[in-house]
Amino acid sequence: xxxxxxxxxxxxxxxxxxxILTLAMGVRHTGGLFLQPMTAGHGWSRExxxxxxxxxxxxxxxxxxxxxxxxxxxxAGRTILGAAVLYVVGLVLMSQAASPLTFDxxxxxxxxxxxxxxxxxxxxxxxxxxxxxxxxxLALGIASAGGxxxxxxxxxxxxxxxxxxxxxxALILLGCxxxxxxxxxxxxxxxxxxxxxxxxxxRQALREAGGERSFHYLFWGYFVCGFxxxxxxxxxxxxxxxxxxxxNVGMTAVALIGLFNIFGSFFFGWGxxxxxxxxxxxxxxxxxxxxxxxxxxxxxxxxxxxVFAAVMGLLWLGTVPLTNGLIxxxxxxxxxxMLTGVVFLGHQLGAFLGAWLGGRIFDETGSYLVAWLxxxxxxxxxxxxxxxxxxxxxxxxxGASA
Numbered sequence: 001x002x003x004x005x006x007x008x009x010x011x012x013x014x015x016x017x018x019x020i021l022t023l024a025m026g027v028r029h030t031g032g033l034f035l036q037p038m039t040a041g042h043g044w045s046r047e048x049x050x051x052x053x054x055x056x057x058x059x060x061x062x063x064x065x066x067x068x069x070x071x072x073x074x075x076a077g078r079t080i081l082g083a084a085v086l087y088v089v090g091l092v093l094m095s096q097a098a099s100p101l102t103f104d105x106x107x108x109x110x111x112x113x114x115x116x117x118x119x120x121x122x123x124x125x126x127x128x129x130x131x132x133x134x135x136x137x138l139a140l141g142i143a144s145a146g147g148x149x150x151x152x153x154x155x156x157x158x159x160x161x162x163x164x165x166x167x168x169x170a171l172i173l174l175g176c177x178x179x180x181x182x183x184x185x186x187x188x189x190x191x192x193x194x195x196x197x198x199x200x201x202x203r204q205a206l207r208e209a210g211g212e213r214s215f216h217y218l219f220w221g222y223f224v225c226g227f228x229x230x231x232x233x234x235x236x237x238x239x240x241x242x243x244x245x246x247x248n249v250g251m252t253a254v255a256l257i258g259l260f261n262i263f264g265s266f267f268f269g270w271g272x273x274x275x276x277x278x279x280x281x282x283x284x285x286x287x288x289x290x291x292x293x294x295x296x297x298x299x300x301x302x303x304x305x306x307v308f309a310a311v312m313g314l315l316w317l318g319t320v321p322l323t324n325g326l327i328x329x330x331x332x333x334x335x336x337x338m339l340t341g342v343v344f345l346g347h348q349l350g351a352f353l354g355a356w357l358g359g360r361i362f363d364e365t366g367s368y369l370v371a372w373l374x375x376x377x378x379x380x381x382x383x384x385x386x387x388x389x390x391x392x393x394x395x396x397x398x399g400a401s402a
């Protein structure tokens with residue numbers, strides 16, 4: 001893949017990255033729509049389903065640093081293409097899964113690996129390398145909005161496919177959609193290969209990041225973000241059905257999160273280029289805690305659900321351009337995909353816990369209340385942890401540039 005192709009401009013890369021994130025994240029966000037029909041069809045508990053999705057989040061996180069390192073070393077195109085194939089195979093096998101084990105392997109392992117190479121760690125690294133520092137935060141915000149648009153646009157399609165063709169066929173048809181990522185991988189083939197022996201090695205970059213408190217704050221802040229987004233995305237539709245609403249209300253709520261996330265991602269990406277990124281992160285986590293607390297405190301109605309979804313959407317993935325922008329700002333661009341992947345592992349550890357624990361708490365108590373309260377407490381902790389982040393670029397000795 002020729003990195004010197006004249007047509008592969010920053011705009012082309014940004015558009016291709018947005019479309020890839022739209023497809024990958026959009027299909028991923030349909031998971032909650034399959035919870036009730038699949039558990040009813042197989043006679044599984046919600047914890048069984050939740051564990052597979054939690055495993056997916058964990059594998060996604062564990063695979064992201066390696067996918068990022070592959071993209072940094074060998075170019076993003078091959079990484080995205082291979083991951084897209086795994087994603088499609090996972091969806092097809094998920095439709096045929098007849099036992100919890102095969103469901104874990106397909107929905108959990110294969111789709112998790114597919115997501116690791118088709119989402120933020122790889123895509124944001126390519127976009128970050130091809131934009132100027134002044135425009136980087138905004139570009140990352142636009143890309144994040146692409147993932148949000150997928151959540152808004154693909155969810156109704158997923159619900160329609162389930163209602164029209166059944167959940168088994170719906171998964172196969174969604175797999176066909178993910179297959180469209182393959183040709184787009186060519187546009188992302190930046191061929192980025194650091195010169196051997198020049199500057200930092202991978203091990204040195206990891207050791208340097210691990211020695212910085214700010215990196216740890218970003219990691220654990222992302223952990224909280226993952227817990228909240230995975231719990232809400234997977235369990236909000238069922239929470240609403242249990243409260244007496246129709247399935248369409250839950251689908252609409254999740255779609256509204258995606259719609260307003262488009263604006264939130266763009267706004268926080270724009271704001272990250274003008275204001276303190278760490279302060280904006282604190283603001284996001286603090287407002288999430290307030291929004292959830294109010295949601296639990298007032299009588300539920302369709303209007304309340306949709307207002308909550310809109311507010312959470314504005315705060316949903318605004319953390320992505322801010323966190324990724326801070327990594328580029330502090331540690332440089334050379335190993336941005338890999339370091340983004342490491343921090344994203346924190347996000348996915350939280351997502352594993354949020355997805356699985358939500359189902360476990362419900363099976364044990366018959367209610368999601370404890371899980372909601374945990375989400376509020378974690379939000380407060382993340383808001384406080386974002387304040388001490390040092391936003392200044394690291395100063396390295398000569399010859400160790402990023």
